[in-house]
Amino acid sequence: MEATLQPPVPEILKVSADSRPHSVAGAIAALLRSQGRVEVQAIGPAAVNQAVKALAIARGYLTEDGLDLSTQPAFVKLEVEQEERTAIKLGVYAYRLTDVQ
Amino acid sequence: MEATLQPPVPEILKVSADSRPHSVAGAIAALLRSQGRVEVQAIGPAAVNQAVKALAIARGYLTEDGLDLSTQPAFVKLEVEQEERTAIKLGVYAYRLTDVQ
Numbered sequence: 001m002e003a004t005l006q007p008p009v010p011e012i013l014k015v016s017a018d019s020r021p022h023s024v025a026g027a028i029a030a031l032l033r034s035q036g037r038v039e040v041q042a043i044g045p046a047a048v049n050q051a052v053k054a055l056a057i058a059r060g061y062l063t064e065d066g067l068d069l070s071t072q073p074a075f076v077k078l079e080v081e082q083e084e085r086t087a088i089k090l091g092v093y094a095y096r097l098t099d100v101q
Numbered sequence: 102m103e104a105t106l107q108p109p110v111p112e113i114l115k116v117s118a119d120s121r122p123h124s125v126a127g128a129i130a131a132l133l134r135s136q137g138r139v140e141v142q143a144i145g146p147a148a149v150n151q152a153v154k155a156l157a158i159a160r161g162y163l164t165e166d167g168l169d170l171s172t173q174p175a176f177v178k179l180e181v182e183q184e185e186r187t188a189i190k191l192g193v194y195a196y197r198l199t200d201v202q
Contacts, residue, residue: 045146052149053174071173072169
């Protein structure tokens with residue numbers, strides 16, 4: 001029986017205006033350590049700001065592991081309470097600091 | 102006489118709450134095409150949101166050139182009207198889409 005290779009799907013972290021950036025940063029760092037990537041979703045300016053702050057904090061957490069992160073923002077349509085909203089999704093991936101100069 | 106190689110310093114784009122994301126995206130894409138990188142600075146949730154939206158839009162502009170961008174957020178202290186404010190800086194760099202699988 002052949003094994004079917006599925007492309008790994010990143011875990012999704014939903015960040016709101018009330019999310020605590022340090023908690024989100026801890027979750028981002030943990031997922032990047034174990035899986036190498038994560039997707040962060042946020043709707044609205046306050047939530048996007050919390051998400052970006054969390055990523056800046058997570059970079060500090062990852063340094064101890066010799067890792068850093070980089071992110072690619074994109075728009076995504078999400079359904080929230082049966083209404084379609086445009087959210088920001090941040091595809092985040094980790095890399096070893098020794099990989100680059 | 103020896104030439105002194107200076108590390109290239111990225112251009113800084115300051116984004117405010119009133120910035121138009123499509124205009125900022127055009128400037129980001131132009132600088133990435135010519136210089137390969139740019140730094141985007143924003144103070145406050147509304148400005149950070151405009152900056153992230155601009156980056157998402159700029160990715161679409163760059164696709165035509167076979168380029169994509171990725172960004173690394175960090176905190177930075179800026180002096181605004183003689184007061185120290187914590188801003189978000191987004192280090193942005195371009196890469197060729199053929200560089201990756």
